[in-house]
Amino acid sequence: xxxxxxxxxxxxxxxxxxxxxxxxxxxxxxxxxxxxxxxxxxxxxxxxxxxxxxxxxxxxxxxxxxxxxxxxxxxxxxxxxxxxxxxxxxxxxxxxxxxxxxxxxxxxxxxxxxxxxxxxxxxxxxxxxxxxxxxxxxxxxxxxxxxxxxxxxxxxxxxx
Numbered sequence: 001x002x003x004x005x006x007x008x009x010x011x012x013x014x015x016x017x018x019x020x021x022x023x024x025x026x027x028x029x030x031x032x033x034x035x036x037x038x039x040x041x042x043x044x045x046x047x048x049x050x051x052x053x054x055x056x057x058x059x060x061x062x063x064x065x066x067x068x069x070x071x072x073x074x075x076x077x078x079x080x081x082x083x084x085x086x087x088x089x090x091x092x093x094x095x096x097x098x099x100x101x102x103x104x105x106x107x108x109x110x111x112x113x114x115x116x117x118x119x120x121x122x123x124x125x126x127x128x129x130x131x132x133x134x135x136x137x138x139x140x141x142x143x144x145x146x147x148x149x150x151x152x153x154x155x156x157x158x159x160x
Contacts, residue, residue, distance in 0.1 A: 016125030
């Protein structure tokens with residue numbers, strides 16, 4: 001199983017503001033849809049509540065110890081480790097936030113799909129620090145626009 005993190009980060013490392021995504025950039029979420037469609041997506045409770053429903057065309061797993069969400073194509077697991085064990089036969093798991101889940105998943109991640117927004121945004125949630133030296137950069141695509149951004153893919157180097 002591949003464990004992949006997908007995240008969009010402002011230049012100042014912000015990923016959230018007041019429980020919401022701090023930007024609305026046309027086309028920016030296209031890569032998220034393309035990479036996660038047909039896969040199992042893990043997200044924390046707050047991220048799920050911001051979205052408000054399971055993601056179409058994906059199986060959504062909400063990681064929460066305090067609430068239980070059961071919908072068609074959606075379940076709740078109390079821990080990341082328990083969810084990884086339950087879904088161990090999946091080809092790729094997509095970790096879609098928030099900050100706490102990212103922090104827990106970073107040491108386990110094989111791949112990081114990173115979108116860098118080339119602007120600072122005010123916010124109160126930040127992507128955790130991570131060791132870029134542990135990963136190889138394998139993909140870069142710059143996207144111009146009113147607020148430009150760049151897609152990156154990082155793949156973990158072989159563990160020793």
